[in-house]
Amino acid sequence: MGKHLLEVKNLKKTYPLRGTSNKLFAPKEHMIAVNDMSFYIEEGEIYGLVGESGCGKSTTGRAIVGLNKMDSGEILYNGKDLCKLSDREFRPLRKDLQMVFQDTLSALNPRGRIGDILEETLIIHGMGDAAKRRETVLEILQKVGLSEEHYFRYPHELSGGQVQRLGIAGALIIQPKLIVCDEPVSALDVSIQAQILNMLMDLQKELRISLLFISHDIGVVRYISDRVGVMYLGSMMEEAGTEELFENPLHPYTKALFAAAPDPYIQRREVAALNGEQPVRTEKFAGCAFCTRCPYATEKCRQEEPKLRDVKSGHKVACHLAE
Template sequence: MPEPLLEVRDLVKHFPLPRTLLDAALRRPQETVRAVDGVSFRLSRGKTLGLVGESGCGKSTLGRCILRLYEADEGEVRFGGVDLMRLDERELVPFRTRMQVVFQDPYASLNPRQAVGHTLLEVLDVHEIGAPGERRERMAHLLTQVGLSPGDAHKYPGEFSGGQRQRIGIARALAVEPELLIADEPLSALDVSIQAQILQLLLDLRTSLGLTMLFISHDLRVVRYLCDEVAVMYLGRIVERAATEDLFANPRHPYTIALLSAVPEVWSRPRDEIPIEGEPPSAMRIPRGCRFHPRCPWKVERCLAESPALERVRPDHEVACHVATARPAAGLPEAPAARPETAPEG
């Protein structure tokens, strides 16, 4: 197996909640949001990994820890074999250009008072990309690459539509010729027709530039379309990871199965309802044992006490579920009968 471009090992990021004087006086225990709670994965060069999960599952925090926008508490983030968490700011600088990020809301990350061409030139200047005389040409090329025209360089972010701004966000990320692109919900704020355009753009760029991509999303439909492999997160942990086709064809974790069955699809009859109950619990009060057990229709006694680790059930397919790993060939038993959508608190 070749060295992965990115390897994350046992990453942990907890956020302590602010304490009031009253909390201290009453000696209440410190509460913590366990946003990322022991995550490991490898991402090979040229591949795209989709990180999916619902709000609060820790997927964005994980992305930010990898970029060192957050300092993780424990674990390793190895990029090209180097553990980024051991580097100081100065040592980190060369890595800043090797990985780039695209956020959901490009408007918030663009300077509204600066023409976009200027923004791009600034990136090229700061990171000394190419010879100074060639940077204008390179800036024009970047705009063309993301489907804008060089003439757009003198426009301000406010003059662009949401989809076009996302193109600018992508152009800025690509300006430094990164090896890894982390895209955090880059399509979520966009309308369907525009979303498809940006999706196609990401797909084309990945092929033409050989980008490695970590694609963070709540949308399984988009992930299916774009990613080579998928990791499903639930309450700070990866509960299932597999090659995309295999994950969608043979989902094994009850949560993955439920997520897939909940996607409103065109062209397919409503699926058999998977009766997962309630809503995800808060990341401050993660259930004992398997963190999914309060909502799981398949739970057995062991799930209440013992937290399952990711185990291989098929080639290139790992699941963290006692029930699923006990039946690696067969998958889960028949789903228990669906109950009405009434749900006890998770």
């Protein structure tokens, strides 16, 4: 086992709910977006985080790069707790922790040329003179499959796949140690998805960086990840090495994700259909996060929240009935 580059411990995040009661002075309720999340990422590893929309994946990823402040818990980067740092103390670490957004185009200056946008990052971090910055930008554009002519283009002149390549270039240009990829291929055609994923994997191996790959597509996660964590309603349901998880899923939610996946390479298993939609998880919510939709839920599941525990080496599950 390698060195832990990043370790998340007991992370929790809530958001206030408004308009949930007709009473004028009703007590304020909070929605639990992330609840007691714990996992780690090793140096040079691709860790996949998968789950339905609204399960807290992006909130967790944004917390790692300092875009979300959490209520409690720890995010340890090389032993330093990021949650306890002020914005000023966090700023030097931004060079090591970068993010690729799902909607990269909205994160770019529409009036700036691509070369200027990428060079601005280098200027902020004080990296190189004008000639060196231009050379660095042209080099990173080539690495992500763009050409020198894109240096002078505007973001709106690029296709969807090219925009995502630009987002990856913007994250790589300052040589980070960890990149959080938040649904980077979900809006792309399948053929373009494969190109972007292959490029990411090649760059990850070449540059020896770590990736937190966030997606709702379990087939994409299987393709790119070394280990996978399955999230539901803010909690980690199951975690294992990629092949172990896909060969031997233990949690009913993981099995339901496999049953719903259109990927022909994912082994189908008999699983009862899920009923209803994801509930809003408030502080009043009791029991297992999945108990309202689980076809196997017992009274214990509705009263006592299961802890994420080892059922075999490297395979964890949060389910009372896993065995």
